[in-house]
Amino acid sequence: EDQVTQSPEALRLQEGESSSLNCSYTVSGLRGLFWYRQDPGKGPEFLFTLYSAGEEKEKERLKATLTKKESFLHITAPKPEDSATYLCAVPGRDGNKLVFGAGTILRVKS
């Protein structure tokens, strides 16, 4: 069964305290891994796509990395406006749809 597991479920950081979110998956033959950000009461917004092990993408304080079994979303010197739920997803084995993780709720306090 295709599975995407995100950890931790929730993360509280102080402003400026760097950390990482993890996304592990069991789908073989990875055809892309996607990170989304979701603010409360809104739909997920696309952040990054990673296609091959060793690939990295950056956007402001966020950097996503990919290995053969997992991806990390590194947050450097976070600010309160980085508070959101971060979702990752991969195409399922049937190739027809994405399989989503349950998300990590990030809270950054000033």
Place this chain on the structure above:
Amino acid sequence: DVKVTQSSRYLVKRTGEKVFLECVQDMDHENMFWYRQDPGLGLRLIYFSYDVKMKEKGDIPEGYSVSREKKERFSLILESASTNQTSMYLCASSSSPHMGYTFGSGTRLTVV
């Protein structure tokens, strides 16, 4: 900018009512999806569609149906709303799952 538009941000309906949630995309995408999102349960796929007039059941189709008469529009129908269908409903579209999804802003449905 590409867009997925959901017709309502908030809806309040009574138990037993027939409810229509509308989703329109302007990207000429073949694939469209309906999810519901509940705290602690994540995103759960209700129905999806690969093409006009085609539909496939997702993980939790019970109590729902869908309609796709035009490529750009995908409607979710609650035949007889119940309180356990109170949720956030998200529509998404894609050209291919390998290209990711574009989501709408969501509809918060409350059934009383």
